[in-house]
Amino acid sequence: xxxxxxxxLLVRWWLIIGAMISVAFLFIGIDRIDxxxxxxxxxxxxxxxxxxxxxxxxxxxxxxxxxxxxxWSKHYRPPRASHLVAAILMAAGIGTALFLGLSxxxxxxxxxxxxxxxxxxxxxx
Amino acid sequence: xxxxxxxxxxxxLPAPPDLRLFLIVSIVSFVVIFGATGLLIxxxxxxxxxxxxxxxxxxxxxVEMIGYPVIHVTQGTDRIPTGRTLILSSGGKxxxxxxxxxxxxxxxxxxxxxxxxxxxxxxxxxGGNNGLQAADGNGAVPRPKPLGRWKLAGEICDGKCxxxxxxxxxxxxxxxxxxxxxxxxxxPVFVSSQPVEGSDFLMLTGPDGGVMPQEGYDAMAxxxxxxxxxxxxxxxxxxxxxxxxxxxxx
Numbered sequence: 001x002x003x004x005x006x007x008x009l010l011v012r013w014w015l016i017i018g019a020m021i022s023v024a025f026l027f028i029g030i031d032r033i034d035x036x037x038x039x040x041x042x043x044x045x046x047x048x049x050x051x052x053x054x055x056x057x058x059x060x061x062x063x064x065x066x067x068x069x070x071x072w073s074k075h076y077r078p079p080r081a082s083h084l085v086a087a088i089l090m091a092a093g094i095g096t097a098l099f100l101g102l103s104x105x106x107x108x109x110x111x112x113x114x115x116x117x118x119x120x121x122x123x124x125x
Numbered sequence: 126x127x128x129x130x131x132x133x134x135x136x137x138l139p140a141p142p143d144l145r146l147f148l149i150v151s152i153v154s155f156v157v158i159f160g161a162t163g164l165l166i167x168x169x170x171x172x173x174x175x176x177x178x179x180x181x182x183x184x185x186x187x188v189e190m191i192g193y194p195v196i197h198v199t200q201g202t203d204r205i206p207t208g209r210t211l212i213l214s215s216g217g218k219x220x221x222x223x224x225x226x227x228x229x230x231x232x233x234x235x236x237x238x239x240x241x242x243x244x245x246x247x248x249x250x251x252g253g254n255n256g257l258q259a260a261d262g263n264g265a266v267p268r269p270k271p272l273g274r275w276k277l278a279g280e281i282c283d284g285k286c287x288x289x290x291x292x293x294x295x296x297x298x299x300x301x302x303x304x305x306x307x308x309x310x311x312x313p314v315f316v317s318s319q320p321v322e323g324s325d326f327l328m329l330t331g332p333d334g335g336v337m338p339q340e341g342y343d344a345m346a347x348x349x350x351x352x353x354x355x356x357x358x359x360x361x362x363x364x365x366x367x368x369x370x371x372x373x374x375x
Contacts, residue, residue, distance in 0.1 A: 002343050102169055106348040109318045109374050112278035117352065120271035 018052035025051060025058055033065035171296060176242030176289025179204060181251075183236040186211070187264040189358060192330035192337070193312035194225030196235050196248075197359045199264040204239065205246070210359035211235070212247040212312050212328060213257075214285050220310025221250055224257050234260040240288035244324045244360075245314065247288045270357040277317050277364070278350045278374060281329060281341055283307050284314040300346035307345070313337045315351075315364050327355065327364035340368035348374045 001009075026044045030037045037044075051058050064070050132141035140148055185200040194213040201207040213221040213235065225233075235257055237250040250256030283306035286294030293299060295316065307313045313329040321327060331338045332353065344351075353366035 098166070102166075106374060109278040109348055109350070111318075112350065112374075113319050114278075114317060114321045115276040116272075117274040117276055119273045 014055075015052050018055040019048075021055040021058060022048050022051035025062060029062045029066075033062060171293065173292035174242060174287075174289075174294070176240065176245075176287060176292065176294060178289055179239040179241050181237065182239040182248065183234065184211070185232060185234050185260050185262055185264075187266050188225050188228045188231060188233055189266045190222075190226055190229045191328065191358055191363050192335045193310065193328065194221050194229075195328070195358065195361060196233065197264070197267055199232065199262060208360065209246060210361035211239075212245075212284055212314075212361070213250060214247060214311045215250050215256070216252065218306045218309040218311065220312065221257065222310045224250070228257070228259060230266060232260050232262045232264045234258055240285065240290060242288045243326065245284065245288050245326050247284055247312075249285065249290070267359045269363075272322060272355040272357060272362075274352060275321065275355050275364075276350060276352045276370075277315065277321065277327075278348070279315055279317040280348055281337075281345050282314055282316055284312045284328065287314055287316065287326070295346065297346050303345050304342050307337060307342065310336070313341060313345075315366070321355065322357070322362060324362050327362040330363060330365045332365050332367050334363075334365055337366075338368045340371055341366070344371050344373070350374060 026047060030044070132143040134140060134144055134148070182202055182205055184196070184198050184202060184205050186196040186198040189195050189197060196211050196213060198205055198207055198209045198211060201209060205211070213225055215221045215224065235248055235250065237248045237256050240247045240249060280295060281303075282295045282299075283303040285306055286299060286302060288294070291299065291302065295303075303313075314326045315329045316326050317324075319325075329337055329341065331341075350370075350372045351366050351368075352370040353364050356363050356365070
């Protein structure tokens with residue numbers, strides 16, 4: 001299996017799992033963890049694309065809320081607290097990607113001359 | 126309440142004295158760092174090569190199918206001498222297999238954009254019969270001349286982008302485009318590390334003389350070595366590669 005086929009297979013399974021979780025969450029889970037969603041159905045299909053992509057997060061939040069492990073005060077912690085770390089990591093990531101990209105390039109095989117293995121009509125060795 | 130003594134930058138007011146040094150250092154750093162980064166990245170890029178379009182040409186010749194269509198010119202122009210062998214493609218990421226196959230062995234008139242890069246000549250046909258149509262005249266497909274089995278080092282590219290329709294038309298950054306072009310039946314070419322029988326490139330086919338096999342797509346744009354049979358068709362070298370011998374070079 002080629003690299004491209006592997007990537008496509010992984011993406012396909014990610015979306016299939018996401019589809020199954022979106023069905024379960026939108027028919028069952030959302031009513032259990034969000035009382036404001038009870039009796040409201042029209043908006044639910046709008047959530048499907050996002051659930052397909054971030055279904056692990058949906059599962060995690062479903063579990064946390066269902067298990068009563070939610071810490072409500074976390075909602076009010078400024079998300080910007082992690083921005084500095086994220087910015088540094090991203091800058092380092094860009095630098096690393098550039099370095100690896102420039103240092104891992106193949107070398108044009110200018111010193112390898114064409115080699116005749118057999119003349120026309122000769123059996124191939 | 127924020128500290129009133131803490132300097133605060135407002136774009137339309139003079140910069141606070143405490144921030145001027147920081148501002149100057151930031152501006153200079155931005156210019157220098159971005160400029161140096163651009164220079165560094167630019168200096169590592171390969172020369173895109175001399176491939177380019179050479180305007181519309183109309184010639185007459187005989188069609189031969191070697192996995193992909195070529196034409197042996199029987200009546201050329203000032204730019205394309207009689208006897209030259211041209212590889213054919215259509216517009217966009219489309220080859221000309223379907224258009225040329227019914228005319229195999231026949232004399233045709235070909236019209237389109239000539240793409241040239243070294244010994245590589247390709248014509249991007251105009252649409253419909255204006256690009257390719259049967260014509261009067263005599264001509265025959267030259268007898269192919271086998272040149273034996275060779276081991277070559279180099280890179281598989283799609284013949285159209287490499288010939289100048291895109292710049293650069295080779296390299297890893299161009300790999301996806303090249304694969305799409307070849308999947309659209311645009312003839313692939315093998316760019317050799319050193320000239321083979323006087324030519325730096327060879328049209329590429331599968332081991333049976335058909336279209337390039339799947340393994341060629343996986344090796345596209347990488348520097349590889351590969352074995353195969355070389356045959357001269359007119360003045361065009363055709364490399365029937367053996368995909369089991371592909372080795373990626375360091």
